[in-house]
Amino acid sequence: MLQRTDIFIVPTVNPDGANYSFYDYNFQRKNMTNHCPAAQADPAARNSWGVDVNRNYAVGSLFDGYVGASANCLSGTYAGPGEHSEPESRNVIWLARTYRNIKFAMNVHSYGGYFMWPPGAYQAAGRVTLPRPTKAQEAYFLRSARTIEEAIAAERGTVTWPQQTGPVTDVLYSAAGNSADELWYDFGIFGWDFEVGNDIWNPATRTWEGVGFQPPFEEGHKEALEYASGLIAMIGLAADYRAP
DSSP states (O other): OTTTOOOOOOSOSOHHHHHHHHHTOTTOOSOSOOOOOGGGOOGGGGGGOSOOGGGOSSSSOGGGTBSSOBSOTTSTTBOOSSTTOSHHHHHHHHHHHHOTTOOEEEEEEESSOEEEESOOOBBTGGGOBSOOOOHHHHHHHHHHHHHHHHHHHHHHOOOOOGGGEEEHHHHTOOOTTOHHHHHHHHHOOEEEEEEEOOOEEETTTTEEEOOOSSOOHHHHHHHHHHHHHHHHHHHHHHHTOOOO
């Protein structure tokens, strides 16, 4: 695979937010840039400061009238003061713009066991989404998803439910200004989103149980292994790619 593909790894798009979550507030979702005015800049609110980097992109954004981001600087989905206001989102787009051979991208989040692709946002009036992929492109998205999901399931038998596989707007919600949309619509990159943490079957209760945002290390390690298998399957798809 390494001989047939170029692989770009961004260990984390949000390093300062990740560092803060490790040591200060372990549910930090956003970066650490405080755009709040003085009236909302009390240090007691510091856990609510920052921009949701995956609402800061320029396609289907809050600023274009799409749903799923907030203009409130203390919101968990704060889009920032403008598109690409944050260096984190600009870095991702720089990568796509500089290396035009990139054809696949996977944005890894937690949690819920979702596998998704564009369109990822719709407008409030009439729930009009960003343009749908063609039938051939949609078939390729779905066919590829099945290949990747099979690799995930092979690790320990977890399931990515069919109702949680598909365009973001169909299976989850509208996420205005997300990275996969900009990569797909502006660069033609097949942009997928993992939500790691598939449900686990409990034979004692005979039910599927959620794993949560912050599972114990043993569970988190298992999730890392199964989704690493999914990423390797995606690299295989890239190596064999033929335009649909």
